[in-house]
Amino acid sequence: MALLSALRQIAGICAGPLSDALETERYTLVLGTFSLPINIPRTNYNKGLQARKKLVAMVTDRRSSGCNDDILDALLSGNEGTREKLSDERIIDLLITLIYSGYETVSMTMMRAVKYLSDDQKALEQIRKEQVDIRKGKAPEDALDWNDYKSMTFTRATSEINYDPFLYPESQTHGFQPLEMADDARMCPGKEVAL
Template structure:
């Protein structure tokens, strides 16, 4: 259970997650306990256990995060709830991020991607992870607000970055700490969102973006969502959308760089599409993004290998027995997606990057990059779409080279290549 109070939090946030979790599993088996972020936890490392907690017995486990995380995002955020409130909110988010809804985002995501990569070319060193965070943040803003005034966007980004740093720091509310600064920035975000909401309501136009869906919602009693509920859910969506997508995109560039033959194959697939679009002069179509088989398999294998979300938090709402073990009421329960994704029983040679393994669908409950059950990520299709669009423009417009050490991982807490993958980009000569 680690040290008093601190438990094993420091080990979790500083070690290679593969080593931390695999060592535990090797010593204790597929069910073991620990203490992280101030909470006693049960960790479960099998597909059956993940399904038990997230799907078949989901009513016995409520979604939860450590109190510090809930305070930072906001207690009314979708993923902290279950029951009717969760069901209604999830439908709102899903409807704004459905396959039909996100099709209209394609030209706008392309514009964001092209604008980003134009600043990378020229042979100077770029921190890939930080640049991908900017890209995914802007896509998140697009999906929530549509076209937002640049001043609001810049203020939200500045304060969100401070909140993000505090969210991933040790929760010590002492003046000057990252956590304390984040609390103040979170209050500023609420004020900014209040202004945006007021201006939107003055227009009296029923927009179809996420903010529009949240503002137009009425429950069975005709009640609207409060400003606080809307703000919490907007911040929750930004959290879900930014770091995770940016991390995967960073890993994709790393994996492709490490396998030049695969990179050339992906380039060939994307350049064929580029030719169909008058050498890139015409925008991508929805049908084209649905027909990038190799690139799609690269994304899936990157999601498996990197396993950005190593686990998810649940809390037992009553004493639960599972395979002869007692899970006490109030304890956190963590299905370990990373352990499942790296289990050779389900993915042979699991530490080898091999997109071809996705030519056959994985066994049920063994591939969970977006979670499972009623709390699975409602924005997974948007995330995959922005990855496909960014990869298309990177490989057709640029060539790149990783700078310095090409090994090593940093954690904060999401795993990304060392130093955020420093890369030099140049414009592709044929373009």
């Protein structure tokens, strides 16, 4: 689901044989990324390089096919007059980064949520009760909206930080200023497709 959403935003690809093939190529790329960089036939690294070549071929085909008004089209056309057009290799690097950050982030978050909820049955029951209560207040055909999410007090619960000046005097503060994801030139490349 997360990969299909990322593919739709990035390259306008909907569910079908192409998205299934790209799921296989994405998995092969991940295996190649986490292997020794020795290019010997039949190794995960070699298979990852072959998967990358297939993505390059897809980008080349897409360049000749015309406008689809998506992220890939914007990368292929470049910024007229102010920037050179990106090479296919650079576009592939950007696409792989977007797919990794948009898919792996979501899947890892979901996996951890399932793992931690299965470890804590009390929390799982409270979340289940909260969801059932919200669902009872809506018609069966009504979808959940942002107000429903905001009413999930247990799901959105966070820990309060103790600001007691007796424990933490004001002189012990530090000057750390966290940057937001899109606040400088090094912004998160997957912020649009991640949760």
